[in-house]
Amino acid sequence: MTGRPTAPHAVRLAGLRKTYGDTVAVDGLDLEVAPGEIVALLGPNGAGKSTTVDLILGLSRPDTGTVAVFGRGPRDAVDDGLVGAMLQDGAMLEDATVGEMVALFAAVQPHPLPVADVLARAGLTDLANRQATELSGGQAQRVRFALALVPDPDLVVLDEPTVAMDVATRREFWAAMRRFAAAGKTVLFATHYLDEADGFADRIVLLRDGSVVADGTPRHIKSIVAVRTVRAVVPDLPSSALTELFGTDGVTVADTGAGHEVRIRTADGDGVLRTLLAHSPGAHDIEVTGADLEEAFVTLTDGRTAR
Numbered sequence: 001m002t003g004r005p006t007a008p009h010a011v012r013l014a015g016l017r018k019t020y021g022d023t024v025a026v027d028g029l030d031l032e033v034a035p036g037e038i039v040a041l042l043g044p045n046g047a048g049k050s051t052t053v054d055l056i057l058g059l060s061r062p063d064t065g066t067v068a069v070f071g072r073g074p075r076d077a078v079d080d081g082l083v084g085a086m087l088q089d090g091a092m093l094e095d096a097t098v099g100e101m102v103a104l105f106a107a108v109q110p111h112p113l114p115v116a117d118v119l120a121r122a123g124l125t126d127l128a129n130r131q132a133t134e135l136s137g138g139q140a141q142r143v144r145f146a147l148a149l150v151p152d153p154d155l156v157v158l159d160e161p162t163v164a165m166d167v168a169t170r171r172e173f174w175a176a177m178r179r180f181a182a183a184g185k186t187v188l189f190a191t192h193y194l195d196e197a198d199g200f201a202d203r204i205v206l207l208r209d210g211s212v213v214a215d216g217t218p219r220h221i222k223s224i225v226a227v228r229t230v231r232a233v234v235p236d237l238p239s240s241a242l243t244e245l246f247g248t249d250g251v252t253v254a255d256t257g258a259g260h261e262v263r264i265r266t267a268d269g270d271g272v273l274r275t276l277l278a279h280s281p282g283a284h285d286i287e288v289t290g291a292d293l294e295e296a297f298v299t300l301t302d303g304r305t306a307r
């Protein structure tokens with residue numbers, strides 16, 4: 001099949017399972033990504049992100065379940081130039097410049113973007129004549145990004161795209177991705193970086209042990225766990241009373257001289273605040289802060305943190 005897709009889903013995974021020996025890398029994964037969505041696959045080491053990416057790109061086959069990319073098999077979608085991929089370990093060609101590498105890849109695509117255009121979009125115009133093997137880690141990542149753009153794809157799939165990029169390069173990279181997505185394209189990226197998922201994706205799929213444990217906007221993920229931190233200085237209660245009221249789990253008490261500074265992590269910020277003020281009317285410097293994605297992630301993955 002050729003031509004631009006009209007399928008309702010950019011990616012559709014159904015009942016996907018992939019094992020390596022005794023290791024279940026992907027465990028009954030169902031996922032639908034609509035055209036135009038920007039989706040982050042977020043999870044700790046070994047959650048199954050790279051395996052899922054490989055299955056979507058047709059680089060490996062599932063034990064059971066199905067993968068459809070714009071309604072086609074993943075290999076067909078790639079061959080038709082619908083998918084651009086940026087993998088963690090894409091090798092650089094020996095004896096080729098950056099420009100030559102991009103041109104070589106463009107030559108085998110059904111509807112490539114012009115090479116100069118790709119180089120400009122990836123911020124590589126000034127590096128076009130550099131040997132591909134003589135690039136810094138961050139520059140090599142930009143070449144991988146350029147190769148993902150070459151097919152003029154409708155979907156890009158990125159596995160940990162900003163590893164090895166410094167802060168400025170990372171910012172430029174996401175700006176380029178935003179321009180790509182603004183044209184109505186679909187982006188699916190795997191990441192450990194909570195701030196990137198939060199800042200760039202409009203949907204986060206949180207994976208653990210090969211399954212989806214949460215799926216929604218960053219705001220939704222945070223609302224599921226509704227973690228709040230209540231902080232206050234309590235001048236009129238001993239720390240034993242604070243422990244009696246709030247327990248020790250998620251509670252820290254520090255002696256400040258002018259009283260105790262207490263921090264309480266809770267799903268019920270309002271309730272904790274009411275109890276605190278009922279027992280300590282003199283409590284002051286009170287702060288209630290909402291969950292950030294890091295906290296949501298830790299809670300949803302049973303305390304296991306990203307990298």
Ligand SMILES: Nc1ncnc2c1ncn2[C@@H]1O[C@H](COP(=O)(O)OP(=O)(O)OP(=O)(O)O)[C@@H](O)[C@H]1O
Pocket residue numbers: 020023024025026043044045046047048049050051052
């Ligand atoms: N080729 C392989 N052979 C054996 N086991 C594998 C292979 N690829 C992945 N695994 C195992 O499958 C599980 C999922 O790995 P995967 O690389 O998909 O996770 P990930 O979320 O991408 O992790 P990371 O963030 O560390 O890249 C892990 O337990 C991993 O050790």
